[in-house]
Amino acid sequence: xxxxxxxxxxxxxxxxxxxxxxxxxxxxxxxxxxxxxxxxxxxxxxxxxxxxxxxxxxxxxxxxxxxxxxxxxxxxxxxxxxxxxxxxxxxxxxxxxxxxxxxxxxxxxxxxxxxxxxxxxxxxxxxxxxxxxxxxxxxxxxxxxxxxxxxxxxxxxxxxxxxxxxxxxxxxxxxxxxxxxxxxxxxxxxxxxxxxxxxxxxxxxxxxxxxxxxxxxxxxxxxxxxxxxxxxxxxxxxxxxxxxxxxxxxxxxxxxxxxxxxxxxxxxxxxxxxxxxxxxxxxxxxxxxxxxxxxxxxxxxxxxxxxxxxxxxxxxxxxxxxxxxxxxxxxxxxxxxxxxxxxxxxxxxxxxxxxxxxx
Amino acid sequence: xxxxxxxxxxxxxxxxxxxxxxxxxxxxxxxxxxxxxxxxxxxxxxxxxxxxxxxxxxxxxxxxxxxxxxxxxxxxxxxxxxxxxxxxxxxxxxxxxxxxxxxxxxxxxxxxxxxxxxxxxxxxxxxxxxxxxxxxxxxxxxxxxxxxxxxxxxxxxxxxxxxxxxxxxxxxxxxxxxxxxxxxxxxxxxxxxxxxxxxxxxxxxxxxxxxxxxxxxxxxxxxxxxxxxxxxxxxxxxxxxxxxxxxxxxxxxxxxxxxxxxxxxxxxxxxxxxxxxxxxxxxxxxxxxxxxxxxxxxxxxxxxxxxxxxxxxxxxxxxxxxxxxxxxxxxxxxxxxxxxxxxxxxxxxxxxxxxxxxx
Numbered sequence: 271x272x273x274x275x276x277x278x279x280x281x282x283x284x285x286x287x288x289x290x291x292x293x294x295x296x297x298x299x300x301x302x303x304x305x306x307x308x309x310x311x312x313x314x315x316x317x318x319x320x321x322x323x324x325x326x327x328x329x330x331x332x333x334x335x336x337x338x339x340x341x342x343x344x345x346x347x348x349x350x351x352x353x354x355x356x357x358x359x360x361x362x363x364x365x366x367x368x369x370x371x372x373x374x375x376x377x378x379x380x381x382x383x384x385x386x387x388x389x390x391x392x393x394x395x396x397x398x399x400x401x402x403x404x405x406x407x408x409x410x411x412x413x414x415x416x417x418x419x420x421x422x423x424x425x426x427x428x429x430x431x432x433x434x435x436x437x438x439x440x441x442x443x444x445x446x447x448x449x450x451x452x453x454x455x456x457x458x459x460x461x462x463x464x465x466x467x468x469x470x471x472x473x474x475x476x477x478x479x480x481x482x483x484x485x486x487x488x489x490x491x492x493x494x495x496x497x498x499x500x501x502x503x504x505x506x507x508x509x510x511x512x513x514x515x516x517x518x519x520x521x522x523x524x525x526x527x528x529x530x531x532x533x534x535x536x537x538x539x540x541x542x543x544x545x546x547x548x549x550x551x552x553x554x555x556x557x558x559x560x561x562x563x564x565x566x567x568x569x570x571x572x573x574x575x576x577x578x579x580x581x582x583x584x585x586x587x588x589x590x591x592x593x594x595x596x597x598x599x600x601x602x603x604x605x606x607x608x609x610x611x612x613x614x615x616x617x618x619x620x621x622x623x624x625x626x627x628x629x
Numbered sequence: 630x631x632x633x634x635x636x637x638x639x640x641x642x643x644x645x646x647x648x649x650x651x652x653x654x655x656x657x658x659x660x661x662x663x664x665x666x667x668x669x670x671x672x673x674x675x676x677x678x679x680x681x682x683x684x685x686x687x688x689x690x691x692x693x694x695x696x697x698x699x700x701x702x703x704x705x706x707x708x709x710x711x712x713x714x715x716x717x718x719x720x721x722x723x724x725x726x727x728x729x730x731x732x733x734x735x736x737x738x739x740x741x742x743x744x745x746x747x748x749x750x751x752x753x754x755x756x757x758x759x760x761x762x763x764x765x766x767x768x769x770x771x772x773x774x775x776x777x778x779x780x781x782x783x784x785x786x787x788x789x790x791x792x793x794x795x796x797x798x799x800x801x802x803x804x805x806x807x808x809x810x811x812x813x814x815x816x817x818x819x820x821x822x823x824x825x826x827x828x829x830x831x832x833x834x835x836x837x838x839x840x841x842x843x844x845x846x847x848x849x850x851x852x853x854x855x856x857x858x859x860x861x862x863x864x865x866x867x868x869x870x871x872x873x874x875x876x877x878x879x880x881x882x883x884x885x886x887x888x889x890x891x892x893x894x895x896x897x898x899x900x901x902x903x904x905x906x907x908x909x910x911x912x913x914x915x916x917x918x919x920x921x922x923x924x925x926x927x928x929x930x931x932x933x934x935x936x937x938x939x940x941x942x943x944x945x946x947x948x949x950x951x952x953x954x955x956x957x958x959x960x961x962x963x964x965x966x967x968x969x970x971x972x973x974x975x976x977x978x979x980x981x982x983x984x985x986x987x988x
Contacts, residue, residue: 350738379709519913554878
């Protein structure tokens, strides 16, 4: 696989901003979406990075997503609020919601904010980290289109439904977990299929629901935990649905019109999210938290590793990628490069960037 | 394996209560511990059920745990509180904390309660379900003794650190997820070893940190996700540590004096927990929640299954066991039966009840 186009982060940011403004997004919506895409692109989660601009362009122009939304925050109690996204780009609604959660937490110790009438918000970690950067523990989740089988099922039922947690680490970058509740994302399955490479064990099932490592037979993703223990991953996918959709009264995973691949890019998908912030000052206190975190991270990174391996804390790998990409630039796949007016490297198949392998 | 002693739930409850009172627990502490043990024993999680009475007897008599604690609730903000467990049986402190979280949530939309100076609290699901039974979403977690390797590590670092979620289902029993963040619990590994039966793939590593299915070589548990994806399970174990220990300023997993197997049963272990309740009325509202939950559960249980299998919602299997055990009685292993003064079936090896296999 050859190297995709490498773009300096600042240039990429400007190009994404211009593209979304041209597609009709207001400054606030475009800014939020670019911020979330750049979060993902910088840390190597290319599936949720710059490449999504092509999709957002399509849904803004199609009318599914409103470029100039009237986002409303309704406080419902001392520690809770509901954000009406008015069919905005989900990033815009989600950043407003996390900012609100942080405010509520500052006042009430914890803040929980639901989002209704929203759309795809990209990487959940983009919002969890905002809480951590404000000195709090953050949690962000959303449900999404069905692509993952339930435990012992044979057809897709849940989305890859991410759970993202972040916490201040006392270092330059927060502790950060942003995980799909499936073992791999759908585009990784598609990549294995297009490359004809064997699938890892326990990540996909065939038409009959049987686990398979044969890429041509893989139909549906398995939840985290693989063949024997994916009742746990499936239930965690349910947690995302519970908080994001059932609690908010928004669309269930299996009931979404397709995000991509359908004909309809004009009907809003009415997606829900859930954002949470917790203030350590209302528990052990920020100093106790900082000391505990330092002790924990030091012990974790010093844990004896397998031969040739290294024990990392959640986020360590991502922040290394960020530092490297700051130097080398962000790899952009050919389709996205063409969309953004960047030089295209014809040797790289669309979407198959190294980042998609890693994400 | 022959059948262990079967005991009627009411009788078992009375025997456990008597045992803990005899060991010095006050009525409130004994009642809380029995309630949590009976939760686990009724639903088939025997690792966290009645058998723990032998251990609690030991720590009450040894002085590690205080039989007559002065548990104090300190409200720290509109939606948060910290419970000082005064080295009580963890169940007592955790039920007080979840009751407090529910009160806070009723008032402020969400309630988050940390617990400090606590001890082993049994099954996390025992507390999450209290919130669900009060019409709320519940979350409960704790950290615990190191028995699980970090991703790419070769020695134990995290506990099996459970995450438990519950939600009102509109049915007789709540939606309930109570999962260790490892694939299997430690006593299942020990059981495979004692039986000489091959381990499932990706649940344990040998001395060098290499994945093994050879029971005699399995030293340490792998996090949920197995060989390739246990960075997710390891990070989820870290979430339990973050909420329960780092946020509260209590003991980190790797720093606990051993729960069992050490010499010291007199020093408090200063364990932390975290309990959360969320009131649907401050989001979409209870009717919207009930409708969403019914639609979700109906669709999930109707999802096409693999041949010969069945798609269940989290908790469905456990509530079936509960119904069955209500009829047949609760199986009690020989050591626990002897401790409780029950007839002992010498054909059953200690601790190896069917429940331990299933848990």
